[in-house]
Amino acid sequence: MTPSETPALADGEDDAPRPALAMPPMLTGRRGLVLGVANPRSLAWAAVEALSAAGARVGFTYLDARAARRALPLAERVAAPFAAPCDVRDDDSLRAALDGAAAALGGLDFLVHSVAFAEQADLAAPLHACSREGFRLALDVSAYSLLRAVHFALPHLSADASVVTLTYLGARVAVPLYGLMGPAKAALEAEVRYLARELGPRGVRVNAVSAGPVKTLAAAGLPGFRERLREAAARTPLGRGVTHEEVAAAVCFLCSPLSGGVTATTLHVDAGEHAVSP
Numbered sequence: 708m709t710p711s712e713t714p715a716l717a718d719g720e721d722d723a724p725r726p727a728l729a730m731p732p733m734l735t736g737r738r739g740l741v742l743g744v745a746n747p748r749s750l751a752w753a754a755v756e757a758l759s760a761a762g763a764r765v766g767f768t769y770l771d772a773r774a775a776r777r778a779l780p781l782a783e784r785v786a787a788p789f790a791a792p793c794d795v796r797d798d799d800s801l802r803a804a805l806d807g808a809a810a811a812l813g814g815l816d817f818l819v820h821s822v823a824f825a826e827q828a829d830l831a832a833p834l835h836a837c838s839r840e841g842f843r844l845a846l847d848v849s850a851y852s853l854l855r856a857v858h859f860a861l862p863h864l865s866a867d868a869s870v871v872t873l874t875y876l877g878a879r880v881a882v883p884l885y886g887l888m889g890p891a892k893a894a895l896e897a898e899v900r901y902l903a904r905e906l907g908p909r910g911v912r913v914n915a916v917s918a919g920p921v922k923t924l925a926a927a928g929l930p931g932f933r934e935r936l937r938e939a940a941a942r943t944p945l946g947r948g949v950t951h952e953e954v955a956a957a958v959c960f961l962c963s964p965l966s967g968g969v970t971a972t973t974l975h976v977d978a979g980e981h982a983v984s985p
């Protein structure tokens with residue numbers, strides 16, 4: 708199964724545009740690329756919309772020709788200056804996307820990484836039974852891709868650029884049914900800290916947003932996701948879950964000069980779930 712064939716929300720489900728975000732103009736004049744738009748429910752798409760609403764010029768990538776059918780029409784909604792396929796397993800594809808975006812935008816002030824994948828069979832199995840190849844693939848797509856994306860972006864990043872990735876609580880605690888994605892996200896969060904240390908001297912900041920569960924294509928592929936969504940909402944300090952827009956607003960903040968002193972951090976946008984015991 709390829710990533711764009713993950714058991715999905717039904718075609719067209721939830722594709723209607725959400726109400727436009729009223730964002731303060733914190734990103735006027737800034738330019739950047741968002742990796743990982745699959746459809747209008749993608750957190751990557753929520754980020755593109757929010758970043759655009761905050762004044763940025765934003766390009767985005769989608770996986771492949773199959774994904775283009777739902778992702779590409781979205782480009783018109785925000786007059787995206789760049790939209791192209793990118794498979795993070797392929798260096799040439801990733802490099803071409805970053806070079807292409809930088810050329811179209813005249814440089815990059817931010818890079819948002821919103822990409823993850825694991826095979827269904829490896830997600831459904833107990834973690835100790837995960838296949839070697841399944842582990843390699845999940846870590847490659849979900850964690851190594853951040854390193855590679857930053858590596859290829861580096862020549863194009865401005866002096867005060869910001870890199871943001873998307874993670875989940877399962878990186879830090881053993882969440883039921885998150886399985887293989889837990890170690891993948893743990894690696895991703897460690898990368899954030901090491902990249903922040905490496906790139907800090909250049910002025911580049913690197914952070915993660917740890918989102919509470921929201922309904923997306925990738926999330927729908929996780930065993931027991933719908934139950935998890937319900938349970939998580941019931942036990943957060945806010946007594947509810949979070950929205951795509953709330954996650955995207957945090958991405959905007961981390962991409963903006965308002966977070967100039969913030970790096971090497973995982974910012975939880977989960978209605979407080981990370982801080983309380985069930």
Ligand code: NAD
Nearest residue numbers: 710743744745749750794795822823873920921923924925
């Ligand atoms: P999504 O399915 O909309 O996005 C995942 C994206 O990864 C898709 O666009 C998919 O095409 C892409 N992808 C998979 N394999 C790829 C590859 N080889 N090359 C390039 N792209 C590839 O789902 P989402 O929930 O918006 O996921 C975005 C990020 O948010 C992921 O890192 C996910 O782990 C994270 N996250 C999601 C939730 C949630 O509840 N939805 C919570 C916390 C974190």
